[in-house]
Amino acid sequence: MSKLTLARRLARYACELVADEIPEQVVSCVRRRFLDSLACALGANEAGPVKAAIALAAQTPQPASSVFGTGLRTTPELAAFANGTMVRFLDYNDGYMGLEPGHPSDNIPGCLALAEAEGASGRELIAAIVVAYEIQMRLQDAASLNKRGWDHVNYINVAMAAAASRLLKLDEARTEQAINIALSAHLAMRQVRSGALSDWKGCSAANAARNAIFAANLARHGMTGPSPVFEGEMGLFKQVTGEFELDVDSFGSADNGRFAILKSLTKTFPTNxxxxxxxxxxxxxxxxxxxxxxxxxxxxxxxxxxxxxxxxxxxxxxxxxxxxxxxxxxxxxxxxxxxxxxxxxxxxxxxxxxxxxxxxxxxxxxxxxxxxxxxxxxxxxxxxxxxxxxxxxxxxxxISGPGSLETPMSDADFERKFCKMAQPHISCAAQNEVLAFISGLERQTSYAPLFRAMSTLLI
Incomplete structure (x- = not known):
């Protein structure tokens, strides 16, 4: 029996993680990261790139996925891009530093857009977010991209493709193809973070999530992608990262409790x-x-x-x-x-x-x-x-500071951050509705209340 490709092993992990077996500690962590992302989105409402992303989404009205702060509904891809740009623009969302830096919460807007479009439960949304964090952060630990001139959002191509495939209920084989398509077709250059930085610095991750959703939808309809995308003669190992090992069997599970999301870091300042x-x-x-x-x-x-x-x-x-x-x-x-x-x-x-x-x-x-x-x-x-x-x-x-593993932010810290960013834009009543929604995220069956509470945002 031939050895499974890395893309196939990642696909298997994404498909086999049991949502109901995710420990409460991890579910709580997802709730905090979700609220933190909403705080970042609120603070970015006046940003030029956000306005451009919303204007683009408005050209493709569809009933699938909502855009924060507007009454607009559009495709999951465009909602993921607009909402992802909001979350990322201020450089205030969570992060993780392995051999490669990155912001795993960049996957949250894409997961939310697809969960809304597909009618997925809050519990399944949480599971998809856990998958995305696990894959992105393990890849960040495995190999540096920036030293070779590539951007860290290339790992979002993989993580979001796997999470999107799960929300689309793809099987293992089609999830592998989604990863193959997303990674091979959408490599981003590190120039986005070199020299004088442009608007695209805050959009590159959102674009990776958008591309990954598109790749997963192609795989859903039977499209195949280049394989083996990691190990091939012209694959990621030889062309981009160099070879690395990734022990997918040791990824976070109910049995070992070693979920990567628990090692993600949060920010007290809106900066690098x-x-x-x-x-x-x-x-x-x-x-x-x-x-x-x-x-x-x-x-x-x-x-x-x-x-x-x-x-x-x-x-x-x-x-x-x-x-x-x-x-x-x-x-x-x-x-x-x-x-x-x-x-x-x-x-x-x-x-x-x-x-x-x-x-x-x-x-x-x-x-x-x-x-x-x-x-x-x-x-x-x-x-x-x-x-x-x-x-x-x-x-x-x-050596360390607030938001680190040594001194993590508390639930009260996240609520204060959210309310501070929300105060200029939504009412106290709306803020409380958002907080109540997030506190019961795993029990939600509709995302309409969340978007209604955020809908008075002035953009």
């Missing part, structure tokens, strides 16, 4: 996750510096990844767009020193052009600390040292 500890260090130092005009130099010691990705080009040292600023290590430390916080307003045009921030960035240097690199990716650590004109040095090292 790997620099959160640098922000906390900057906030700590701000409280110890009486007068920022006395700052002569700032030195940030960080991991190899952070130096290469977050301080890699002239644009990161003088950002001019929101997308570049929230991925700039020097800029975020400067704003933390100036404001003692990072908020949505930190990335306004006025703040990005703030002469005080520019002056602080000009006296900033960044270097790799091999010791911090050794801690990575288990700990996303940073150290910030400020030298004052007097010659005094003040240093702050942060």
């Amino acid at each position: 996750g790997e620099l959160h500890t640098a922000v906390w260090a900057g906030i700590d130092l701000r409280e110890r510096i009486a007068d920022l005009s006395t700052v002569e130099a700032i030195h940030i010691e960080t991991s190899e990844f952070n130096r290469r990705v977050l301080a890699d080009s002239p644009e990161k040292w003088r950002p001019r767009t929101r997308e570049t600023a929230d991925h700039s290590l020097p800029y975020n430390v400067a704003r933390a020193l100036l404001d003692g916080d990072i908020t949505l307003a930190s990335y306004s045009e006025e703040q990005i052009a703030d002469p005080r921030a520019i002056a602080l960035m000009k006296c900033t240097t960044v270097s790799e600390d091999p010791g911090l690199t050794k801690l990575f990716p288990r700990y996303l650590a940073n150290r910030v040292t400020v030298t004052l004109i007097s010659g005094e040095e003040l240093s702050s090292e942060m």
